[in-house]
Amino acid sequence: MESYKILIVEDEKELGQLxxxxxxxxxxxxxxxxxxxxxxxxxxxxxxxxxxxxxxLPKIDGMELCRIIRNQSTVxxxxxxxxxxxxxxxxxxxxxxDDYITKPFSPGxxxxxxxxxxxxxxxxSSPIKPDEWLKFSSLEIDSxxxxxxxxxNQVDLATKEFEILRYLASHPQQVFTxxxxxxxxxxxxxxxxxxxxxxxxxxxREKIEKNPSKPHxxxxxxxxxxxxxxxx
Ligand code: CA
Numbered sequence: 240m241e242s243y244k245i246l247i248v249e250d251e252k253e254l255g256q257l258x259x260x261x262x263x264x265x266x267x268x269x270x271x272x273x274x275x276x277x278x279x280x281x282x283x284x285x286x287x288x289x290x291x292x293x294x295x296l297p298k299i300d301g302m303e304l305c306r307i308i309r310n311q312s313t314v315x316x317x318x319x320x321x322x323x324x325x326x327x328x329x330x331x332x333x334x335x336x337d338d339y340i341t342k343p344f345s346p347g348x349x350x351x352x353x354x355x356x357x358x359x360x361x362x363x364s365s366p367i368k369p370d371e372w373l374k375f376s377s378l379e380i381d382s383x384x385x386x387x388x389x390x391x392n393q394v395d396l397a398t399k400e401f402e403i404l405r406y407l408a409s410h411p412q413q414v415f416t417x418x419x420x421x422x423x424x425x426x427x428x429x430x431x432x433x434x435x436x437x438x439x440x441x442x443x444r445e446k447i448e449k450n451p452s453k454p455h456x457x458x459x460x461x462x463x464x465x466x467x468x469x470x471x
Contacts (some may be wrong), residue, residue, distance in 0.1 A: 275299025375469035
């Protein structure tokens with residue numbers, strides 16, 4: 240099994256460290272943040288596959304951080320709380336948390352829940368199936384055939400342009416940094432100028448957007464990167 244990256248945001252240092260070590264032992268790659276602000280920064284840097292989020296946190300509290308993460312990503316968020324009354328709050332606020340666990344909990348139970356969430360998530364957003372045909376309002380992408388159609392007319396994209404578009408469109412609404420896009424398309428071991436991504440995105444926009452300066456499909460998320468918006 241590949242090692243999944245999870246983010247733990249917990250201000251109780253001892254508990255945070257304990258969870259960090261426990262998940263590491265279970266084969267996860269763990270990133271630890273001690274407050275909400277650091278949690279957000281690390282989330283955007285690492286794009287973990289799951290976030291384990293304490294509710295009472297300094298700087299940005301867990302509920303607010305959950306809301307922010309939900310606006311940027313569909314990764315599972317599992318909330319940890321010291322009070323069972325918080326659970327009602329999580330539910331009533333509709334923050335989009337996927338699961339919650341009340342402290343104290345057994346690490347074994349937590350790991351089981353985390354694994355269940357990751358299984359569900361990776362099943363939903365699994366890597367591109369080779370025969371997949373992605374369809375968004377006027378835009379269609381033939382993943383296997385490297386073809387793109389705009390209102391039924393084929394658009395000519397260079398290979399890397401196609402691969403960037405396919406990558407973003409396979410994860411609608413998920414924000415990617417230029418570094419992540421570069422790694423996904425050119426590979427981990429390629430060295431190159433990160434600005435290449437910017438240049439390619441501009442070219443893609445010129446080809447698929449009605450108004451490239453007001454893009455409909457590939458949106459710029461200021462200070463972070465890009466996301467694909469397949470909305471109508
Ligand atoms: Ca706390």
